[in-house]
Amino acid sequence: MNIELLTQKIPVGISQCVMGDAVRYNAGHKHSRVCTQLLGRCFEYVPLCPEVAIGLGVPRDPIRLVKSDPSPDAEVRVKGVVDEDLDVTVPLRDYADSVAPELQQVRGYIFMQNSxxxxxxxxxxxxPNGHSHDSDGVGMFAARVREHFPHLPMEEAGRLNNSEIRENFLTRVFAYDAWFRYVEEDPRTARIIEFYTAYKYLLLAHHQQQTRELGQFIADSKAYEPREFAFEVRGRIMAILAHMASRKDRTNALMHVQGHLKEFLSREEKAELTRLIEDYRVGLKPASAVLTLLRHYLPRSPHHFIHSQLLLAAEPAEMGLCDFH
Ligand code: SF4
Known part of the structure; x- marks a missing residue:
């Protein structure tokens, strides 16, 4: 399996105000250039504004999350700030249910924060008395979308200004998209194993322990019904990628690749590669410097396993979508 990334723009859901549309309660917007201009180079957006869609209009009186009482498992509803009899909890949930079929095609979702x-x-x-209680809530529409698509990569627009968070989101969207193109339509165990194998070193760069546990789970595939098995593997892969790739774990994964290539390298080439990986480990060089050299040596290896590694694919920084680090 050779998984290709970014052959065409990937469909991604987005809060409509982030696109620059004046749909907020105050008739304003929350345009994010990072989302529209930068990430828009690889994402085809599906913009939705749930509050407008349920008929609240623009401009409109604001709404907010209200807990029935302070206890941890108290019911949370979405109510009007001015008109306390206004309750849009059910309409927001119903709207999410109604767009779920359309959202089957998206491979990520960017939500507006604090809404x-x-x-x-x-x-x-x-x-209910109007006093602020806590800041632990989740938007009603976003929560329902997450129930429908528990593994869908999601991020808030504001957090995507951070280059490392942006890189992590891109990695998850690319992987989720690849899963649907290579596995979802034909989830045979052999294809799942191929997918895991191609992602193995990238997964290791995100979380070594959980990647090993996933490997053990996959080795036990016969104990599960195929669809259930595919769902569990997809969930575990997305959970592993949700961890930020630490420099330490990435160094470890790069050294694994180096190990596969060393028999094809001269003593000087090996030393240069080792030096470069060490420079990356201590923060003197970006990962792309190591990846470039590894890719240069890659054609020398006849082993398909190493050629298929997604760790060696062009990373978001090399596509100009985030900073090098
Ligand atoms: S945060 Fe969501 S509901 Fe509010 S204006 Fe933006 S898209 Fe509409």
Missing amino acids: PSCGLRGVRRYL
Whole structure:
């Protein structure tokens, strides 16, 4: 299996105000240039505004998350700030259910932060008396989308200004997209193993322990029904990639690749590669410097395993989508 990345733009859902459309309660927008101009080079956006879609209009009175009481498992509803009788909890959930078939095609979702509809984390919640309670809420629409698509890569627009978070989101979207192109339609165990094998060193760069556990789980594939097995593997792969790739774990993965190539390198070439990996480990060189040299030596190896490694594919920094680090 040779998985190709970025053959065409990948469909990604997005909060419509992030696109620059004036759909917010105050008739404003939250345009993100990083999303539209930078990530728009590889994403084909599906913009949705749930509050407009359920008929709240623009401009509109604001809404907020309200907990029925302070206890941890108290019910959370979405209510009007001005008109306390307004309750749009069910319409927002129903709207998410109605667009779920359309969202089957997306391979990621960018949500607007701090919104009672779209926020992914840390949304402010209030008590019925109007007092602010905590900032542990999730937007009602976003929460429902997550229920429909538990492995879909999701991120908040504001966090994507951070280059490392952006790189991580791109890596997850590329992997989720690749899974659907290579496995989802034909989830035979052999194809799942091929997929895991191609991603193995990239996964190791994100979380060594969980990657080893996934390898053990895959070795036990006969104990599971095929669809259940595919769902579990997909979930584990996406969970591993959600960890930021640490320099230490990435160094370890690069050394594994080096190990596969060393029999084809001269003593001087081996020394140069070792020096470069060490420079990367201590922060003197970006990962792309090591990857470039590894790719240069790659044609010398006849082994398909190493040629198929997604770790060696062009990384988001090399595509100009985030900083080199
Ligand atoms: S955060 Fe969501 S609901 Fe609010 S304006 Fe943006 S798209 Fe619409």
